[in-house]
Amino acid sequence: MTFMLAVIVGVLYAAGTYLILRRSVVKVIFGLIFLGHAANLMIFTVGRLTKGAPAFVPEGAEAITEPFADPLPQALILTAIVIGFGVQAFTIVLFKRTYQTVGTEDLDKMKSTDQLPGDKS
């Protein structure tokens, strides 16, 4: 299971990196989403995969019964997913608005803010 997840994380990172290097804004958004998911899955994998009970102390007992799954990576991922969702929603709207206002979805053509005024190229 760990091996499979590691492969998936690798594929997501590779695809995400490839996509954010593309010139089309739509592909860049997908790239960012892939990178976010890759990071989430990586936290899950690195935080040790344990088949076990939730980390509750059973009634009457003093300690948690082994084996138990570490709840913290899951809490981290949950937070990261929620934040990622909000930010990605904002990004999609921003990119759509930019497409409507600037009239192009080619990132190479959006360079007016990087040029010295008077430069024509």
Add this chain to the structure above:
Amino acid sequence: MSWIIMLPILLPLCTAVIMIFFRRSTALHRILNAAGTALMLGVSLVMLGSVQTGGILSLRIGGWEAPFGISLVADMLSSVMVVATAFIGFTTALYSLGTIDREREHYFYHPLLQLLLMGINGAFLTGDIFNLYVWFEVMLISSFVLLVLGGRPEQLEGAIKYVTLNLLSSSIFLAAVGILYGTAGTLNMADLAARIPLLGHRELLSVVGVLFMITFGIKAAIFPLFFWLPASYHTPPVAVSAIFAGLLTKVGVYAIMRFFTTVFIHEEAAFIHQVLLFLSAFTMVVGVMGAVAQYDMRKLLSFHIISQIGYMIFALAIQSPLAIAGALFYIIHNIVAKTNLFYVSGLIQRLKGSYDLREIGGVYRFYPMLGLLFLVPALGLAGIPPLSGFWAKFIVIKAGIDSEHYLLVGIALCVSMLTLYSMIKIWNEAFWKDDPRGEGSVEDEGYLLIPSMKKVMMVLPIVILGSVTIVFGFWFEPFFELADKAAVELLDSGAYIEAVMGGRS
């Protein structure tokens, strides 16, 4: 007394929430914004005072024991940064009263400013790495919206670069947090500082260190990672540019400072400090070279931010107590002077109708006092004695000579000359040169039509920040003692661990 750490975070949140409830009343927004930031400044000063006398404060949220719950920690460094944030927040709130149009006010400009301040304060005060990520996101999403508010094409274009690179940095941050948790089993900074020296898997820790350096490097705009900054910072209204320029990159510098002097203190950190030293030279040079070539005032100043970040990174990569104190003093001096320069550029634009230095001129002839107000932060930034920048640069360069980084010291001094050159360029073009459109252009009369209340609100922040630059210069010693104390505290992570973990470990 430790409950006071909550206030710099809770106050702006409450103010923002109240504002959103009364969304139609922009007059209330304005009053609350100014009052809220003034109150925050008061609270943060009280906090600084109590940290100075009583040592590091730490608060466990929800009563959970230290490494398990989230801790908020206020040491000298954090509380000084929070005071600076509140101060800049207050002046920006005033400046916004004079410059922000009704349309933007109607679309939640003021609540967003409060939320931005909340995110920045949270990032300075948290003692937990994942929590730091969350505060970064709070700060980022507010800055995204502030950046695009108004929706002009260049704003949107700049925002695409800003948003994409910052999201990339967030996902690297998240990956680094994941690996760190997998290796060390904790995310509490104090706990990490205590545990990291004892851990195996050193090679994984090096990877984590480099990932953190890259993610904070993007936020701080150090050399190969700065391209989002000059592409976006000149596009929003000048009040927004000013608060971004003053505070956002400094959060990145703060994080580098916190991580590589308190948390990562072992052989891997030495490698990262070497890399940072190398990058700081490029950051200084590339930033100032970019600035020299520009004619748009805001773009020129944006490139200067990068160059100044180079000095801070140089100082904190040296790692001697003097250098860390110098870096902290440099950050504070730079926050004040840089924000002030943006305010002045906004005022010049209001007078002359343009930010382009080739199109304007003759400001000195009609507004000689404005020339004085510009010279204080400009010469301060360049490092002319007796203003604050002289002391900041003096300490950094002294620390560099003490640690025998002669080449870097030479570069820093040359960059200083170029900084002065580009400030003189603004002076020559905007103030001394005759107005290329002839004297007494239409905009000058336009200025007379601005209500006097708004004029006061534009000039007052410039005067306040200018006098702080002068005070830093003439009464340098108490401020340096503060910075020195913070540096000693930062380098001795034992006290930090003790305060957070409460005697454990």
